[in-house]
Amino acid sequence: MNNAYQIVVCGGIVPDPLQTLEPVTGPAGPALKNEMMLPAVLDPWASHALYEAAHLARQAPGTKVFLVSLAPKAKLQQVLMTVGQKAPFELVALDGPAGGFTEPFETAAALADAIRAIPGLDPARLLVFGGWESACRGAGATLQMLGERLGIVDQFQGVDELQLGADGAFTILERIDGGKHQVSLCAGPPAVLGWATGNLPEPKNNPQVGMANMRAIMPALQKAKPAPLPAEGVVFASVTLPKQQRATRIVKDQSPETIAAEIVSWIRQ
Amino acid sequence: METILLLVSTETDGSLAVPAFEAAGAAASLAAALPGSQFLAGLVGATVQPGADQIAACGASRFLAVSGPDFESSRYVSDAAAAEALTREARATIVVAPATSRWNRCLPGVAQRVNGRVDTHVTGVSVTGGGIGVSRWYYRQRMEAVLQRATRPWFLLTDPGSQPPWQGTPGTATVHPLTVTLPPGGARTRVTGVKEPAADAQTIRPDAGLLFVAGAGWTKKQADGQTHVPEAEQLIREFLKLTRASLGSSKSLVDLGGEGQAVLSFLTHLNQVGQTGSTPRHPKGLSTCCHGEEPHTVGWRFIGERRAISLDPNCGWARGKADVLYVTDAFAVLRHANALLQKTNTFGLLVSPR
Numbered sequence: 001m002n003n004a005y006q007i008v009v010c011g012g013i014v015p016d017p018l019q020t021l022e023p024v025t026g027p028a029g030p031a032l033k034n035e036m037m038l039p040a041v042l043d044p045w046a047s048h049a050l051y052e053a054a055h056l057a058r059q060a061p062g063t064k065v066f067l068v069s070l071a072p073k074a075k076l077q078q079v080l081m082t083v084g085q086k087a088p089f090e091l092v093a094l095d096g097p098a099g100g101f102t103e104p105f106e107t108a109a110a111l112a113d114a115i116r117a118i119p120g121l122d123p124a125r126l127l128v129f130g131g132w133e134s135a136c137r138g139a140g141a142t143l144q145m146l147g148e149r150l151g152i153v154d155q156f157q158g159v160d161e162l163q164l165g166a167d168g169a170f171t172i173l174e175r176i177d178g179g180k181h182q183v184s185l186c187a188g189p190p191a192v193l194g195w196a197t198g199n200l201p202e203p204k205n206n207p208q209v210g211m212a213n214m215r216a217i218m219p220a221l222q223k224a225k226p227a228p229l230p231a232e233g234v235v236f237a238s239v240t241l242p243k244q245q246r247a248t249r250i251v252k253d254q255s256p257e258t259i260a261a262e263i264v265s266w267i268r269q
Numbered sequence: 270m271e272t273i274l275l276l277v278s279t280e281t282d283g284s285l286a287v288p289a290f291e292a293a294g295a296a297a298s299l300a301a302a303l304p305g306s307q308f309l310a311g312l313v314g315a316t317v318q319p320g321a322d323q324i325a326a327c328g329a330s331r332f333l334a335v336s337g338p339d340f341e342s343s344r345y346v347s348d349a350a351a352a353e354a355l356t357r358e359a360r361a362t363i364v365v366a367p368a369t370s371r372w373n374r375c376l377p378g379v380a381q382r383v384n385g386r387v388d389t390h391v392t393g394v395s396v397t398g399g400g401i402g403v404s405r406w407y408y409r410q411r412m413e414a415v416l417q418r419a420t421r422p423w424f425l426l427t428d429p430g431s432q433p434p435w436q437g438t439p440g441t442a443t444v445h446p447l448t449v450t451l452p453p454g455g456a457r458t459r460v461t462g463v464k465e466p467a468a469d470a471q472t473i474r475p476d477a478g479l480l481f482v483a484g485a486g487w488t489k490k491q492a493d494g495q496t497h498v499p500e501a502e503q504l505i506r507e508f509l510k511l512t513r514a515s516l517g518s519s520k521s522l523v524d525l526g527g528e529g530q531a532v533l534s535f536l537t538h539l540n541q542v543g544q545t546g547s548t549p550r551h552p553k554g555l556s557t558c559c560h561g562e563e564p565h566t567v568g569w570r571f572i573g574e575r576r577a578i579s580l581d582p583n584c585g586w587a588r589g590k591a592d593v594l595y596v597t598d599a600f601a602v603l604r605h606a607n608a609l610l611q612k613t614n615t616f617g618l619l620v621s622p623r
Contacts, residue, residue, distance in 0.1 A: 015408075023412050030414065100407040101414075104377065105386055135409050139389045141377035144345075148381040154458045155345040157374045160538070173464065176370040177288075177429075179473040179539055180465040182343060187457040197538035233386065233420040237402055241412050242570070245589045250582055252596045259595045260605030263555065263576065264613070267479055267512060 003168060004062030005189055006122055007053040008115050009089070010130035010146065011046025012098045013071045013079050015039070017135065023239040029231060030101045030239040040075050040098075042083045045131025049195040051203060052162065053129050054087035059164055065089040068114055070107060071098040073224045080217050085210035086203045091220040092118060096227030100136035101239075103231045108145035110227040115150065123150070125189050132157045132175075132194035140194065147192035154186050157194040271306040271401075273299055274361035275329060276352060278371055279314030281341065285323050288367035288427075290434035295394050295427050296365040297328050297435055302396035309333060310442075311355035313348065315341035318444060325440030332442045333358055335449045342460035343371040345378065347451055352379045354449045361422050363401070365394075368426035376424050385422035392431040410548045410567040429475070430550035430571070473540060473549065477515035480551040480572055481508065482542060484519045484586070486558025486579070486599070488532060497600065502533050504603040511610040515551060517542035517568060519559050542568030557599040559586040578602055 015021060015038040022033040032038065042050070050067060057063040066089060069076055073095040080091065092114050096102075115121065115128070128147060133140040140157060147155050158175030165171065168188045173181040175196050251259065275296040277289035285293075293310075300308035310329035312320055317334040325332075335351035352375060356364055366372040368390055380387040392413075393404030402415045403425055487501040509516055518533075518540045525532045542549060546568060554572035558579065569575055569590070577587035578599040587594040595602065 017409075021408055021411055103386075105381070108381065137407060138409060139377075139387075140373055141380075141387050141389055144375065144378035145381040148378045153346045153349065153452060155374065155378065158370060171461075174370070174374075175539070176343065176463070178465070178475055180463050182370075182460060183462045183464055184344070185459045185461050197541070199538075233418055235417045235419075237415040237417060239407070239412055239414040246575070246592055248588050248591050249593045250588075250596060251593060252582065254595070254597065256597055256601035257605050259578075259597055260602045260609055263595075263602065264606050264609045266574075266576065267553065267555075268613070 003060040003164070004125065005056065005060055005127050006064050006066070006125050007056065007127045007129055008066045008068055008118070009046065009050045009053045010068050010111055010128065010143065011050060012043050012069060012134060012136070013040040013075055014043050014098070014135040016041050017044075022241065025239070030236045031099055035099060036072065036075070040079050042079055043131050043134050043136070045133060045135070045195055045197070047083070047202070048198045048200070049129040049131055049193070050083070050087055050089065051200045052195055052198045054089070054203070055200055056162065056164065057088075066092055066118060068092040068094070068111055070094040070096050070110055070227050072096070073221050077217075077221050080213075082205070084213035084217055085205040085207060088209055088213060091213075091217045093220050093224035094227040095224040097229055098136070100134075100138070101231065101236065102137065102229045103234060104137065104139055104141040104145055106229040106231070107142050108149055110229070111142070111146050112149035114225070115146075123190055126150070126152070127189050128152065128192045130194055132159070132196050143192050143194045150190070152190045152192050154190070155192040155194075156184065156186075158196045159193045160196050160198055162193065271303050271362045272360055273303075273306055273308045273363045273365060274356060274359040275308070275310045275327070276355060276364055276366040276372065276376075277310070277312055277320065278343070278348075278369070279312060279317050279320040281315065283314060283316035283319035285320040287434060288369050288429040289320070290324070290436075291429060291432040292365050292367040292427050293324050293327050294435035295425075295432045299363065299365065299394055299396065299401070300328060303399070303401075309359045309361070311352075311359060312336070312444070313340050313351045313355070318442075321442035321444050323439050324435065324437070325442040326437040327435050331359075332444045333447055334444045335447050339451060340449075343374070344458055344460055345375050346458060348372075348375040349378050349382070350449050350451055352376060353382050354447050356383055356422060358447055364422055364424045366424070366426050368428045372426055376426060380422070380424045383422055385424060386418055386420045387424040387426070388416070388418075389426040391425045391427045394425060394427070410570040428550075473517065473547070474513065474515040475549065477513060478552050479512055479514040480517050480542075480549055480554040480569065481505070481512070481514040482517040482519065482554065482556040482559055482568065483533060483536065484557060484559030485525060486560065488525060491600065492598070498533065500600065502535070504600065504607065505533065506535070507607045508603055508610070511607060514555075515549065516540050517546070517549065519543060519568070556586060556591070557603070560584055
């Protein structure tokens with residue numbers, strides 16, 4: 001049985017979560033203040049998808065991992081200096097906006113074109129990975145649209161685990177409502193998996209992997225095709241930061257007994 | 270003129286869950302605010318009549334349904350086929366559905382099939398000057414946008430807990446069944462079951478009245494220079510058992526496990542709230558031993574009343590974010606709180622879920 005896969009991980013970049021974000025209105029619609037100056041990271045859930053792809057590749061010899069990323073290529077290059085040391089992959093870069101106010105419909109179209117153009121791609125062995133949501137738009141919509149464009153109807157979202165069976169089938173755990181996991185059996189590729197956090201820790205930086213990746217990353221960035229996302233048909237009436245600042249009552253110099261009684265009383269109200 | 274389709278799935282007994290009623294409320298309000306619009310309901314599930322009867326009086330002029338054993342499980346291929354058929358049959362321009370894991374999984378793909386657009390995690394739907402505006406959050410609940418779209422069909426998935434549920438008297442709905450045949454290969458995926466924590470396990474409980482957030486401080490050295498992780502576990506477990514609260518944790522606490530540090534053994538990524546976790550909706554929240562600034566505090570963006578226990582009076586998690594900040598030792602407070610709860614529960618004063 002051929003257990004080698006072609007795993008395409010789709011992942012964009014997002015501002016470092018520790019940055020303060022402020023919306024501004026630009027000529028093309030809403031954006032972030034000093035967006036190009038903000039330090040960026042690979043989207044957290046897409047990162048998990050990449051680590052899971054690398055893990056699966058180790059289990060299935062011959063598997064190849066591609067990272068398809070749509071982002072401003074200068075920013076992407078910075079992010080890949082770190083990400084490139086985490087896991088072996090081949091980069092397919094698209095040069096376009098990466099902010100939260102882009103359209104999943106348009107992003108999916110650009111990603112589908114880029115994936116179809118990967119030389120030697122076998123659709124029958126294709127696994128499309130990505131984050132189940134992004135840390136910018138947070139819609140959880142792009143992967144499904146991408147899957148539809150690629151003709152893949154076995155799709156899973158909020159995936160925390162993929163177990164490879166001896167017969168080539170997958171057992172997949174998806175997060176569902178109420179803190180539960182749904183267990184599904186999928187006959188095999190092709191499939192789309194939107195990863196939640198999975199179970200793997202973040203791999204340590206491996207300079208050797210980084211050097212191997214970087215040889216291909218730089219040419220891939222140079223070849224990055226422009227992918228303008230005009231966000232047609234959508235109008236943002238407003239984008240605002242939440243203003244509610246609560247007047248916090250600070251309770252000091254009270255005994256734990258008194259505080260406990262107050263908390264219990266409050267819970268029971 | 271808009272044609273609004275309410276799209277809901279039924280439970281195994283054919284009834285509707287709370288998020289479906291919330292979506293029904295949003296759809297009915299939208300129809301009422303758009304004079305001349307049409308309002309239809311579409312149901313998917315193994316059996317649908319009980320659910321249709323529950324919302325028979327919601328104002329929908331037609332009840333369409335796709336039902337049968339193939340549509341009992343939450344599965345992309347069958348759900349997408351059913352939703353596509355319902356959308357096309359209704360000629361819907363607006364589709365309103367609850368943002369449950371079932372619909373979140375498939376409706377973006379259905380929007381693609383019908384050349385529409387989709388907005389998930391919608392927290393508000395309004396009509397201004399005849400135009401529909403929806404509210405949703407961006408950058409992990411750090412900014413809120415109101416947007417409008419020209420493209421139809423437009424799929425709106427309303428976040429559970431964000432909309433008032435439709436309330437009305439059940440009746441008898443006339444359901445028009447649609448026949449949907451799964452595409453070849455439709456059986457490639459089979460749902461084999463659900464893994465859920467044991468009834469007394471410490472986990473997230475979306476229906477709980479209280480969210481208890483455990484921070485990394487529980488695993489740090491205490492005043493005596495030692496860590497007290499086993500005692501922290503015992504205190505938290507006891508508190509959760511007595512209050513039936515939902516358990517959340519900060520990312521740092523969840524990540525400590527991956528780094529080989531002492532952690533609370535019952536915490537997983539499923540418990541994580543905040544920037545890379547969930548943003549649950551509960552009437553009340555109590556954070557303990559949490560530290561961090563704005564990116565971490567988004568975890569309780571949608572918590573009603575908030576209280577925090579921390580040794581740091583300037584903690585960014587609490588100051589300006591909580592209604593009350595108790596500057597004290599959480600170990601001592603929980604010890605006393607558990608004793609009090611045990612006592613009151615003995616007298617039958619159980620903490621009520623919402």
